[in-house]
Amino acid sequence: MALAKRIIPCLDVDAGRVVKGVKFVDIRDAGDPVETARRYDEQGADEIIFLDITASSDDRATMADVVAQVASEVFIPLTVGGGIRELTDISRMLNAGADKVSINTAAVFNPAFVKQASAHFGSQCIVIAVDAKQTDFGENPKWGIFTHGGRKHTGIDAIDWCRRMSDYGAGELLLTSMDRDGTRSGFDNELNRRVSEAVPIPLIASGGVGNLQDLVDGVKLGKADAVLAASIFHFGDHTVPQAKQRMAEAGIEVRL
């Protein structure tokens, strides 16, 4: 008996609709976030993360509506990320029914915000999303923190940054390898392991999952506490139960 490693599907939401194509065998409306979340819940997903990629701030209210609808039907933890810049953004999502918010860019531009947010709402609901990219290869590899979808290097070392965010009260880290994101070639487990061993808080590994073995490797090699995946579930290649089965076979504790 032990804490289970979590499998977390991530849904990108644009103006209230799930994008990137989610495919379930018998789904009526593949773009409906409520229906999609319900399906993942039925499949046994341990949590769900919504990433609001809406460009216009007018549509931010739409995300809160989506969260409210999902939260009234789906009783597993819900995290919302994207556009969380102020304490009022956090209140709005928590009041709508989110359990956690994920902060990315705002943490980089204003690290004190993370302190404020965790002091105000409690560490348990503050997830810090970290976008990292390898900058030094060779014997002493290094990773940097990037913004603007991985285009802009901030000059901050990723491991140092993760430690700092943990010190500032983050309850959890969502670490995305910008090198692997979208490649389906597996997590950057060297990065994951280094971060996981450097911080006392849980780590969600993200970026690069292409098959079920990648999820196993994220836990075994990357020492991740949770694995996030989007496309392998969305496109119907694999289901959450298949992923859990594979992890269980590899000796990983999962909630079955």
Add this chain to the structure above:
Amino acid sequence: MITIVDLGMGNLRSVENALKKVAPDQTIKVSSNEQHIYDAERVVLPGQGAIGTWFQTFRKLSLSAALEDAIKNKPLLGICIGQQAMFEHCDEDGGVMGLGLFKGQVRHFKQFHSRSANLKTPQMGWNQVNQTQAHPLWKGIPDQTWFYFVHSFCANAEHAADIYGETDYGHNFTAAVGKKNLFAVQFHPEKSQHAGLQLLNNFTQWDGTV
């Protein structure tokens, strides 16, 4: 009426949503008004975040008398900090005296065992609950069912008779505690899918006897 005591901390919307789902015919109120606690048939004492702030708000709102009445007379369910608050003392926030309804201390996971040294805290995620005794709130929930936890501090009840569930995270801690009309859990039933809804459903029908 079921009143969810609102101390202005964390997400009570989830608890409200879950209770509405299992008891659509009952009135569910999220309130910090003492009258709503007096008027309730059942009371839920939730909580997230820091226990020091929890107790500060609790005192500021002068809810002691109303809650004392509920503690004596009504089916009462504590969740997370609501459970921790029922013990004698918690080490968090420089040390906080609890309500003392259950004998025992609330400590950080790292205080316990050398095995806990490299544990990640908070414990965040699904863990199994070993039902150490039968209870009306466990009705329809198999032993060793998975529930969702988020916490860095945990309780260890001193009297085995008070313990209804234990969970292993570095060491065995008290995941569920109860006595007469009181039942309290460290995990979040409102976030624990079917099993959590079942527990809440049991609570909405519980007469407060064991």
